[in-house]
Each structure stands twice: as structure tokens, then as C-alpha cells.
Amino acid sequence: MKAKRSETPSCDARELSGSHSTVTALSDAELIAAVLAGDIDSFSGLVRRYQDTCTRFAVRMLGSRVDADDALQSAFMRAFRGLRSCKDPAHFGGWLYQIVVNECRTYASRQRRRDLRFPPAADAIERAVAPGSEEEVERDVGGHIERALSMLPTEQREAFLLKHVEELTYDEMAAMTGVSVPALKMRVKRACDGLRDLLEGVYNG
Amino acid sequence: MDCGIFSKGSTMVESFDETPSAEDAAFVARVAAHLRAPETAHQSFEKRLMDKVRFEAASLYPLASSAGSTWWRKEWVIRLSPRVGIAIAAGISAIIALSAVAVGSRISASSQPSRTAQATPARDTVQLVRFVFVDSGASSVALVGDFNEWTRGATELKRSGAPGVWSVSVALTPGRHEYAFIVNGSRWVADPLAVKSSDDFDTESSVIRVGTAGKRET
Secondary structure (H helix, E strand, C coil), rough: CCCCCCCCCCCCCCCCCHHHHHHHHHHHHHHHHHHCCCCCHHHHHHHHHHHHHHHHHHHHHHCHHHHHHHHHHHHHHHHHCCEEEEHCCHHHHHHHHHHHHHHHHHHHHHHHHHHHHHHCHHHHHHHHHCCCHHHHHHHHHHHHHHHHHHHHHHHHHHHHHHHCCCCHHHHHHHHHHHHCCHHHHHHHHHHHHHHHHHEECCCCC | EEEEEECCEEEEEECCCCCCCHHHHHHHHHHHHCCCCCCCCCCCHHHHHHHHHHHCCCCCCHHHHHCCCCCCHHCCCCCCCCCHHHHHHHHHHHHHHHHHHHHHHHHHHHHCCCCCCCCCCCCCCEEEEEEECCCCCCCEEEEEHHHHHHCCCCCCEEEECCEEEEEEEEEEECCCEEEEEEECCCCEEECCCCCEEECCCCCCCEEEEEECCCCCCC
């Protein structure tokens, strides 16, 4: 049973790397202080710094650039509205990331509901994961991986991405998601098993 | 892989050997390497977001729109005669005294036990809720809702003796939940006896509110 997490999280100690050098010389804390002092445009510095990193997670989590864009617009707005509650502005990245993870979870649930109501054609699902000829497989390994990922249950997909793509520790994942470390390990393991089954014939190693 | 299941209190916990084999590690590394490829936000992402941010900014961070020139931020000097000053001070004291009496009476009223008050639910408390669906023509009935992430097949109803009566019991956390039934594998049916809710796709679902005492508050 999963409790719905809709509130802005408290500021988290995890650092999310952003491309500081190409965005602005100001630190996250300085940009936040400027926004809270009334310089609203300083928020765009934070957006530029983190939008791409968050986009990767959202696209992988939701399997759709459109849904990812929607989820991130919503997540950044929540961050803006709750900026005063970010108690540790130096770790804004981790705090934002927590909001993004929660928002993607909400959107994933909406996607599942939409697909249940308007299910894609069964043969389309089969085509999506079934390996084709050797040449086709070689050409579209990435597509097969993304489709297999999208077929995992939301909680397993989230755990796999946080562990193996975002490379968080289990303790960081537990702090971010509110799920226990043993449960997260089990989710990651099941995700790996699920991907192996779904990608059989694409990867034989 | 050493997998096992043991019971810890009322929670089922599964344990396993978490050290992956070299083969598993290589597989995960190949999959993760693809998924770690960078993604770029849409070029209009920042502009669209900042438009919304500026729209909301006035209510959230009013300093931005006031630009430091509003009347309440200026210094004002008001000169009063001593007699007027004493009269104003007496008036303020009277207002404060009356407010204190009013607040005191409210506090004493609210400290009385309330018949309708409920304790704040513990986050991990669950209540068993029984869902019943009646359809003599159904060959299968499933329950989908936010509590099972709208997963088809996660919660199947079973025949309950009487013809056409299907039921299942589900552990729900206190609060509001949305759900629907799926009949014969494809027909979406909102609970005819429950409060209705409509989602983004104009699909009608049902609402159940679970209280701390397990009451169904539809």
C-alpha cells in the first residue's frame, strides 16, 4: 500500500548535479535568496540548471516526452510555490529531485488509468517488445529497452532508475521515497528480473 | 539466487541474496548505460514555465510586484494631541480585553470532547474494506483503483454464494480513494452505489472515503 505523497518535501541532503558553469555563476542558495527577495527571474537560473537532468528521469519514468514535460512543469511549479520550505538551499537539487520523483509517480498513475480505460491494441504491445530480425534488434536496442522499462510496474521502474540510472544509494532512495531499504532492494531485483525476461532475445548476456 | 519469504509481524517481507552474478551485473550495466544517455528539455520549457511563475509570483512573493514603493513600506509620521492619544490607547486596550474574553470562551468550548472528532490516522494504518458487485451476466469482475495503481488483474472479485454476487476485501489506508470495476475483462463500470468522480478523460469512477474506524464514507 502506498501513501500518496503530494506535499512539498522537506529539503533533502542529496546533491543533484547541475551544469553550473554553463548556466550562471550564482549558487543555488544565492538564486533562491534572490527569488525570495522578489527577483522572480532568478528562478530561471535554477530551471536552466536542472531541467535537463530532471527531463532524463521523467522521460525514462513516463516513457513519453509529452507526459514528462507536463510532469516537470508541474514539479517546477511546486518547487517555486514551496521555495520557502526548502530549509537547505545549498541542496536545492536533491529537494527538487524529490518533488520530481513524486510528480512522476502521480503522472504514472494517471497514465495507467488512461491506458486501462483506453487500452492500446494487443498486437501493438506484442510488437513493442517482441524482438524482430537480428538487424532490427541491432538497430533498435534502445527502443526495446525503453519499451521493456515502460512495461514494469511503476514502483519497480522508479526503483531501477533511481538505483542504476541516477546511481543513488539505497539509503538516499529510502530518504527520497519513504520506502524501506529492503523493500527497495526487492523492487530493484524484480525490475532486473522483469527486464531480463522482457529483453530475452535482445540481450543474451 | 536464494529467495525466501518470512513474516515479520503483520508485514510480509521477502529476503534474497542481493549480490548479483557477473552475468546479471553485465546485463544491468548494458541496460543502464543506454538509459543514462542525456535528455534535453524542450526548447520552450523554460519560457512556458517562467510565464507561469511570473503569473503566480505576485501572490506568492509580493515584494516583486511592489517594487518597494507601496504605502505600507513607507515611513509615516502621525502627530496627535495628548488627549487624542490617550483616547486611542484606551480604545485599543478595550479591544484587546474583549478579544481575550472571546478567545478564552472558544478555547473552553473546544476543549469539550466532541462526538464526531476522529483521531488523526496513523500513516501506516489500514482498514479492510469489502467491495461487492452484483451482475448476473458477469463472468469475471476485477477492482481497479488508486490503491492498486489501476492495475488490471491485481484485485479480482470472487463469487460470493448468491448468484451474480461478487466480492473482495481490500486493505485501504484512511482517506479518499477512487476505484471502478472491470467486468468481463473490458467493461468499465463505476460503483452504482457510490459517489461518482470524473477524471481527465471524462471517465466516471467511484469514490470511497475510509475513516480511521474502517467506516465506508461514500
